[in-house]
Amino acid sequence: MDAIVEAASGFHVLRIEGYSLTNRRSPAARRISSQNFTVGGRRWRVDLYPNGTDSSNDESDSIALFLVYDGEQAVYRNRVDDHEPLNRLRAQYRFCLLDHAGNAAYELPAEKGVFTSRSGGGRGDDNDRRGCGHDTFISWDELEARRERLLLKDDCLAIRCDVGVLDQLTLRSIAVGAKRSRSARDDTDTKSSSSSDDDTDSDDSRSRRRKKRRRRRRRRHQATWLDDREYVLRTLES
DSSP: OOOOOOOEEEEEEEEETTHHHHHHHOOTTOOEEOOOEEETTEEEEEEEETTOSOTTOTTOOEEEEEEEEOOSSOOOTTOSSOOSOEEEEEEEEEEEEEOTTSOEEEEOOOEEEEEEOOTTOOOOOHHHHHOEEEEEEEEHHHHHHTHHHHEETTTEEEEEEEEEEEEEEEEOOOOTTHHHHHHHHHHHHHHHHTSOHHHHHHHHHHHHHHHHHHHHHHHHTOOSSOOOHHHHHHHHHO
C-alpha cells in the first residue's frame, strides 16, 4: 500500500516567558511542549527539555529540542494482529533562537529524519516518543554568554522550528495470502497492457495532467523554509 503526501513547508514559533526561572525549577527530563501546528496536512509539536532528556542526570548543562510528528494515525507495532499500516513521514527540520528583530541569532544546520506518529497511544522507546532533534541544542554557558541577544523582553526565549515535509512512508506487514494478492494484481496489469489504443491514449492524457499538477506544486513549494517576518514579529510582541 503506497501513500503520498505533497511536499510542504512551514514553521512555528514557541515563546517561553520567564525562561531563566523555568530552567532553575525544571527537573532533568522535564518537557515543555508547544501547541500543535500543521504542516503538510499533519500535526506537529516542539518539545523543549530545559535540563536535557536524561532523568538520571541532575547536572545537565544544555537544552534539548525535538520535533515530534503528532499525526492522527496510530502505530500498531505491539498488536498481535500486526497487519495495520505503520505510517511514517520523512521531513527536514531546523531549530533556531530568535533575536529581538525576529532574526536567527543562534541555529544548528537543518537535518532530515523519519518521524513516526505516536498519537494512537502506542508504546515505544524514548526515541519514538521524542521524535527527531538535538539532545544538546545549546549549552547554558553559551546561552548566558549571548543573553543580550537570545533572551528577549521579560526574560523570554523564542524558538523557531522550520519543517519541510518530504514524503510519507507507508509500511505494511507481510500477511498470509500476500502472494495471491500480488498474482491478482499481476493479472490486472496484464489485462491493462492488452487494452485498446483508446485506453492507452486516455492513460497518456491522464499522465500529462498529473505531470502538470506536479510541476505546479513544485513551483508553489520551491522555498523550503518560509520567511513570514510579519508573523514572526507579531508573535514576539504578543
